[in-house]
């Protein structure tokens with residue numbers, strides 16, 4: 279992996295290069311002239327890049343005659359920080375401090391022919407969205423909002439498999455990093471201790487002629503730290519975060535992002551493997567539980583029985599019939 283990671287077709291980003299040098303020698307001083315020499319730019323250009331990084335929140339200390347040093351307690355999401363932990367090939371990672379929606383930005387990149395695996399991440403989304411026009415609360419500095427561009431050889435009917443790969447990958451990455459058990463609430467939510475910590479939204483562009491997928495944008499939103507001003511009233515009872523802000527988990531979000539990508543790519547490469555379904559079912563929050571099926575027509579009571587090979591939820595209705603749901607909203611019913 280080279281020091282620079284930049285978008286294809288764009289000039290290498292000097293700020294990313296400076297960050298890479300600082301991160302590789304974390305805790306050690308590196309002089310402005312050494313960085314200038316290694317990156318083939320002027321010392322003034324290095325100084326400007328450092329200034330920009332500081333404005334973004336990086337804690338960089340400058341000592342006369344010694345150079346610059348990146349403080350190791352930084353908890354900032356960066357492309358270089360993520361690349362350190364990646365074991366799969368990712369062609370480009372773009373990190374934004376704030377944006378409307380990473381899915382929207384990546385859709386533009388998809389239309390500009392960016393390659394499969396391109397990633398866009400934001401530390402805050404002002405218009406983060408869920409399914410069916412719902413809002414996904416995405417406040418600054420506490421979450422991980424990430425979108426991945428995919429160009430799968432899948433039929434339209436198999437698009438749901440992308441979401442299920444991501445659900446298993448996120449659940450595994452959460453457990454690896456926190457030791458907290460993570461469950462999947464069919465079809466696209468990750469729960470820890472009965473509260474939602476992550477939502478997944480896959481948006482696809484379909485090729486109507488071949489009934490295939492042109493490209494898909496997989497969006498993953500994880501509540502990492504408790505938001506500074508708590509969750510809004512509407513979701514306070516259902517949403518939770520993985521960690522408290524005071525817990526200083528060094529590099530946590532970079533590690534988590536990389537591990538989600540590492541695990542997702544493995545499942546995605548074997549998207550029709552039965553192991554995915556087994557893992558998905560093993561982590562299912564709903565199976566065997568009494569549920570409510572919510573639809574425009576109203577609420578119906580049922581029991582969640584199984585998930586089939588097309589990731590449909592098999593349910594037993596109160597009249598004794600069985601149904602297969604391929605999308606929609608369900609909630610767990612508390613049985614008294």
Ligand code: BT5
Nearest residue numbers: 379381406407408409412414415424477478497498499517
């Ligand atoms: C989702 O939709 O949960 C999909 C969320 C996908 C978010 C990612 S972030 C990166 C990418 N860019 C985007 O703009 N989106 C993706 P859904 O299953 O429809 O759930 C939405 C519902 O979850 C809302 O109506 C709330 O009830 C609840 N909710 C909203 N924000 C939440 C949060 N931060 N944590 C937990 N629950 C939340």
